[in-house]
Amino acid sequence: MADANHIKDGWFFESCSLWSGMGFALEIEKVLHREKSRFQQVEVFQTKNYGKMLALDGIIQLTEFDEFAYQEMLAHVPLFAHPFPESVLVIGGGDGGILREVCRHDCVKTIDFCEIDEAVIRVSKQFLPTLACGFDDPRVNVFIGDGYAYVLEKKNQYDVIIVDSSDPVGPGEVLFKKPFYEGLKAALKPDGIVATQGESIFLHQECVTNLARITKQLFVQQAYACIMVPTYPGGNIGICLGSLGPELKQPARKISDRVQKKLQYYTPQIHAASFVLPDFARRMFDNI
Ligand code: SPM
Numbered sequence: 001m002a003d004a005n006h007i008k009d010g011w012f013f014e015s016c017s018l019w020s021g022m023g024f025a026l027e028i029e030k031v032l033h034r035e036k037s038r039f040q041q042v043e044v045f046q047t048k049n050y051g052k053m054l055a056l057d058g059i060i061q062l063t064e065f066d067e068f069a070y071q072e073m074l075a076h077v078p079l080f081a082h083p084f085p086e087s088v089l090v091i092g093g094g095d096g097g098i099l100r101e102v103c104r105h106d107c108v109k110t111i112d113f114c115e116i117d118e119a120v121i122r123v124s125k126q127f128l129p130t131l132a133c134g135f136d137d138p139r140v141n142v143f144i145g146d147g148y149a150y151v152l153e154k155k156n157q158y159d160v161i162i163v164d165s166s167d168p169v170g171p172g173e174v175l176f177k178k179p180f181y182e183g184l185k186a187a188l189k190p191d192g193i194v195a196t197q198g199e200s201i202f203l204h205q206e207c208v209t210n211l212a213r214i215t216k217q218l219f220v221q222q223a224y225a226c227i228m229v230p231t232y233p234g235g236n237i238g239i240c241l242g243s244l245g246p247e248l249k250q251p252a253r254k255i256s257d258r259v260q261k262k263l264q265y266y267t268p269q270i271h272a273a274s275f276v277l278p279d280f281a282r283r284m285f286d287n288i
Contacts, residue, residue: 006058007031012045014060018167019203019233024060026050026231032127037119039171044127050231052127054095056120056166063231067097067131072266073227073274074239075101078160078195079108080251080271081243085159086110089187091147091175092197093164094120096132102162103134104259112158114143114150116171148174154187161187163196168207176207181214181242191245198224198238201281208238213288215242223248224285225274227265239274249275 006013007028015023027048034043043055051064062070075098079085086109090098094115102111111134115121121142124132134140143150147163161184168176175196184194194215199207201224208224215222219242229237241248251268260267277285 006055012047012053012055012060014055014058014233016059016167016169016233018169018207019200022233024231024233026053026060026063028053033123035119035123037117039117039119042117042119042123044123053231054120054124054128057170059167060231061166062095062097062131064128064130066230068263069227069229069265070232070237071097071101071131072263073225073270074098074162074164074195074197076255076263076266077225077239077248077271077274078162078193078241079105080253080255080268081241081246081248082160082191082193083246083252087158087160087189088112089114089151089154089158089161091151091161091163092116092166093162094118095124095128096121096134098162098164099134099137099140100131103137103139104262109139111137111140112143113140114145114147116144116146118144148180148183151180151183151187154183156186156189158188159192161192161194163194165197167199176211178214178217181218185218185242185244188244193241193243193246193248194219196240198240200232200234200236201226201238201277201284202234202236205284208240209284209288211240212285215240216288218242220244221246221248223275224277224281226277226281227274
């Protein structure tokens with residue numbers, strides 16, 4: 001967790017034990033919202049150059065400037081890798097950004113959405129309406145509760161599961177462990193795909209290799225994709241994917257012109273390219 005005093009002289013400073021020895025700062029113009037929910041400190045800032053920013057416990061979750069990169073990739077890589085996803089589960093991501101992207105898929109018939117902290121949804125609806133725009137979609141069923149417990153109750157139900165978690169510190173830590181992944185596997189249909197927030201190949205090598213090891217043990221296919229996101233530490237974040245059937249590194253379906261025109265990051269080309277990793281990372285994964 002970041003230091004509670006993360007604001008100084010009009011700058012928001014993010015630092016965390018997960019990337020110790022470095023920090024990231026954004027100049028802010030205004031605190032738009034601040035509350036202590038049952039689970040965490042929820043804050044929204046107006047930044048000088050990056051639009052609005054959502055922070056949880058002092059860790060940047062997104063800025064309006066580049067949120068599309070993370071949300072589009074975490075949603076569309078698994079969804080386009082699946083030949084016909086009808087039933088989708090999204091865990092976490094109360095800001096609604098992932099949900100917005102999932103809703104773009106007409107073939108998806110039901111979207112179960114489980115978020116532990118109602119405050120994140122409420123605050124995002126108020127301050128980040130361009131992200132929190134999918135909650136009224138009739139296909140969406142919202143559950144407020146613990147994603148870990150939710151997953152363990154589900155069996156053989158979903159074509160795609162997306163886990164938009166915060167970092168593996170505190171309560172979020174269980175979402176990076178093998179029992180959770182066993183639950184995800186059991187909740188998937190026989191050809192299902194799971195995609196989870198996979199941290200950074202530069203900054204969190206132990207966490208990343210551990211996720212890769214778990215998915216390799218449990219799934220038929222395992223892969224890791226990289227996304228450029230300037231406002232995450234190191235400017236990058238990854239997606240850890242596991243598949244019980246479909247090929248992950250190529251889209252299985254064509255994207256319509258109508259959907260493609262609405263996106264800013266995802267293309268079929270970047271889908272494939274995001275799996276081509278720098279050599280140090282390739283070796284890291286080869287050795288697991
Ligand atoms: N829908 C957006 C929510 C963002 N969830 C992931 C946030 C991760 C924040 N920490 C980034 C650290 C990257 N190594």
